[in-house]
Amino acid sequence: MADAVITGLRKTFGPTVAVADFSLHVAEGEFVALLGPSGCGKTTVMRMIAGITQPDRGEISVAGQRIETLMPERRNIGLVFQSYALFPHMTVARNVAFGLRMRGVPAGQIAAKVAEVLAMVDLADHGERLPRELSGGQQQRVALARAIAIEPPLLLLDEPLSNLDAKLREQLRDDLKALQRRLGITTIHVTHDQSEAMALADRVVVMNAGAIVEIGTPRRLYQTPQTRFTAEFLGHTNIIPAQVQAGLMIAPWGQVLGAAPSATGLLHLSVRPEDLGLSPSEDGVGLVTEVTFLGAEVEHRVTVGNLRLRARSSGQGAAVLPAGTKVTLSFPADLHLLAKSTAP
Amino acid sequence: MKRYWLSIGLYAALALTLLAPMVVAALWSLVDPKGGWFAPDILPRAVSLNHWRAIGLDRSLINSIGLSVLISLAVTALSGLLALPTAYALAKIPFRAKRAVEMFILAPLIVPGLIVGIGIGYLFFRVGLAYSVPGVILAQTIGTLPFMIRILSATLEAVPADLIHAARSLGASPLKVGLHIVAPLAWPGFIAGGMLTFVSSFEEFEKTFIVGAPQVETLTVKLWAVLGGKVMIFPNAAVVTFIVLVPTVLIFFLAERAMRNDGALAAGMGKL
Numbered sequence: 037m038a039d040a041v042i043t044g045l046r047k048t049f050g051p052t053v054a055v056a057d058f059s060l061h062v063a064e065g066e067f068v069a070l071l072g073p074s075g076c077g078k079t080t081v082m083r084m085i086a087g088i089t090q091p092d093r094g095e096i097s098v099a100g101q102r103i104e105t106l107m108p109e110r111r112n113i114g115l116v117f118q119s120y121a122l123f124p125h126m127t128v129a130r131n132v133a134f135g136l137r138m139r140g141v142p143a144g145q146i147a148a149k150v151a152e153v154l155a156m157v158d159l160a161d162h163g164e165r166l167p168r169e170l171s172g173g174q175q176q177r178v179a180l181a182r183a184i185a186i187e188p189p190l191l192l193l194d195e196p197l198s199n200l201d202a203k204l205r206e207q208l209r210d211d212l213k214a215l216q217r218r219l220g221i222t223t224i225h226v227t228h229d230q231s232e233a234m235a236l237a238d239r240v241v242v243m244n245a246g247a248i249v250e251i252g253t254p255r256r257l258y259q260t261p262q263t264r265f266t267a268e269f270l271g272h273t274n275i276i277p278a279q280v281q282a283g284l285m286i287a288p289w290g291q292v293l294g295a296a297p298s299a300t301g302l303l304h305l306s307v308r309p310e311d312l313g314l315s316p317s318e319d320g321v322g323l324v325t326e327v328t329f330l331g332a333e334v335e336h337r338v339t340v341g342n343l344r345l346r347a348r349s350s351g352q353g354a355a356v357l358p359a360g361t362k363v364t365l366s367f368p369a370d371l372h373l374l375a376k377s378t379a380p
Numbered sequence: 381m382k383r384y385w386l387s388i389g390l391y392a393a394l395a396l397t398l399l400a401p402m403v404v405a406a407l408w409s410l411v412d413p414k415g416g417w418f419a420p421d422i423l424p425r426a427v428s429l430n431h432w433r434a435i436g437l438d439r440s441l442i443n444s445i446g447l448s449v450l451i452s453l454a455v456t457a458l459s460g461l462l463a464l465p466t467a468y469a470l471a472k473i474p475f476r477a478k479r480a481v482e483m484f485i486l487a488p489l490i491v492p493g494l495i496v497g498i499g500i501g502y503l504f505f506r507v508g509l510a511y512s513v514p515g516v517i518l519a520q521t522i523g524t525l526p527f528m529i530r531i532l533s534a535t536l537e538a539v540p541a542d543l544i545h546a547a548r549s550l551g552a553s554p555l556k557v558g559l560h561i562v563a564p565l566a567w568p569g570f571i572a573g574g575m576l577t578f579v580s581s582f583e584e585f586e587k588t589f590i591v592g593a594p595q596v597e598t599l600t601v602k603l604w605a606v607l608g609g610k611v612m613i614f615p616n617a618a619v620v621t622f623i624v625l626v627p628t629v630l631i632f633f634l635a636e637r638a639m640r641n642d643g644a645l646a647a648g649m650g651k652l
Contacts, residue, residue: 109549111549115549123546134550182546
């Protein structure tokens with residue numbers, strides 16, 4: 037089975053702990069995204085799997101074989117870089133053929149395989165071009181073709197879409213996903229772009245400061261994040277502290293938000309901007325300070341006491357409330373609480 | 381307009397520093413010994429090929445040229461061989477005190493050749509390398525190594541690490557990465573380093589003189605002999621000067637041609 041099992045991976049650079057005790061199981065054919073801000077250790081994890089960086093300790097198995105002590109060229113892992121990393125002195129076809137040539141595959145078979153994978157990425161008639169004659173998107177597709185030509189059990193993608201402009205990025209993202217589904221190739225994708233991670237991955241691994249913060253499906257992580265970090269890193273959110281009194285959750289401004297799950301103490305709620313309702317009212321507690329028209333959505337910034345909240349509404353009926361409007365706030369019935377240990 | 385003045389300035393500087401001395405040297409080499417050339421004459425009274433003929437008849441000159449070429453080739457090969465691992469380490473392997481090591485490697489450039497020559501001259505005399513061709517080759521390599529290391533490490537540094545990682549992940553051993561990726565991308569730097577080393581070895585005098593003379597008579601040592609010790613004989617010296625210049629001019633002409641013709645090379649240099 038072409039799954040990947042990572043256990044207790046650790047890497048330090050001098051006094052800095054880049055990755056601390058990283059464990060992950062990626063099932064066969066699964067697409068997993070490592071998501072986090074720069075410096076969170078996600079790239080170091082990828083480099084350790086590829087063999088570019090040596091872990092201080094920990095185990096890495098791919099398809100049941102331990103690989104952490106193998107040289108990179110013995111690991112049989114497909115790698116795609118943000119910089120494309122195409123060999124500039126070789127044609128597209130020779131780039132794609134490189135891995136097969138290194139394996140001593142007969143020339144006839146190489147030609148057939150090159151044609152096959154170039155067709156997969158829609159570059160069948162670009163084989164004789166040099167990389168510099170292609171656009172960024174085409175170059176990245178060549179890099180992808182080169183990586184899958186060796187039929188690796190595991191594909192590693194290191195920010196592969198980050199060098200492309202927005203439109204092209206979406207296009208290539210969809211192509212990438214379709215190709216990964218079709219080949220059923222186990223994939224680990226490293227990115228700092230939450231929308232990319234959510235669009236592509238079956239599961240997202242949120243990382244911060246060298247450690248895993250939370251693992252889950254994109255939907256689960258977005259709707260019911262356990263930690264404040266996840267809630268804030270995946271899109272925008274409003275963190276609202278609430279006091280429990282007589283079995284009810286009370287907002288700082290006195291509004292009853294709903295029944296409390298526990299008896300006492302301070303709770304933290306995460307309310308997505310699109311779930312926060314505003315209605316203009318003379319005796320409202322909130323004050324609209326800023327209105328931004330975003331095209332598909334309208335965003336209002338609202339101040340309540342010393343909290344600054346964000347509310348978004350979409351569709352044709354979305355009201356635009358001018359700055360200075362007093363508003364009352366309404367919350368969804370199904371409120372989401374953050375786990376206590378990670379509240380601020 | 382600005383660019384126009386800039387190019388005039390550059391050509392003027394070139395003429396003053398390179399062409400003017402060469403013209404004077406050319407005139408000196410052509411002075412007719414019967415007429416001579418004295419101030420305030422701008423040009424010699426009469427010209428002849430007498431000095432060229434005299435030097436040409438000197439059999440030992442041919443030997444000196446052959447020896448110089450041989451030594452320069454050996455120094456180039458040895459410098460390349462010794463510089464490559466150091467240059468690679470400086471370019472691609474992070475390690476502590478890298479700046480200090482870089483400074484240490486460049487140090488021979490700061491110390492005058494004469495001082496280095498006297499130091500190693502004594503040492504080589506003690507170990508039996510004085511007055512020998514291997515001794516001269518080693519002494520010259522001390523001077524050329526810093527250049528070679530600098531150029532090679534700059535060239536290797538310009539080969540993106542991602543390319544090397546990508547090639548490794550595709551199954552290339554370090555040796556194959558060197559052969560298929562690094563060498564094709566870095567060879568302009570190797571050529572440049574090799575040419576510079578060859579020329580600076582060909583023109584080296586102080587260390588060669590101290591370690592090798594009078595047994596090992598390279599072209600520059602020969603030039604010293606022709607200069608005549610106490611009294612300078614300008615015409616003879618001028619002729620030998622031109623012979624020393626030939627490989628330099630030839631090599632840079634070839635290099636310029638190669639850079640212009642080869643698209644891959646231009647791309648490689650562009651990437652550097």
